[in-house]
Amino acid sequence: MTIAVTSVGLGDRIWSRFRGESAVRFDYRFVALGALIPDLIDKPLAWYLFPSLPDDHLWGHTLLLPTLLILLGAVRVRRGDPSLFSLGLGCLTHPLFDPINQYPQTLFWPLLGTEFPAAETNRKAMQVTLETSLVVTCALLLSRGWFRDLFRRVLANGAP
8 A cells, every 4th residue: 555655656756747737636545455456356365265376466467457446546536536547547557566467367368368377476474574564654754743743634635
């Protein structure tokens, strides 16, 4: 979630700098939720419905899901509702920053085939270490008062 919110925020700032103002008023609550969607879809599917599959990186970890959400969200943005677009951008960051990005057959499913390869298990330790350090860093920053007001504003109305 941290990577998703930061990536969308940086992208929005860069866009605003070159274009003069933000094209979309993102709801960062939906960006954070979108970052979780691939795991919320794939983990239960792999654990309970398809336990014989070699890995739990399935349809939610493809680029197809965020692409659909972003395209549908772009239509809603024109009507003044950025929530689905924000959700799609958050969802897009997950497979791009997840170790699954090293498996093009999953990332570009179904263009490169319909089978999902098994991910190497030695990468999970590195991922857990990275995620734990991000959570600890954010918790320390919040406990010291840094970004506390920003965090409260985002929780209250979805924007900084």
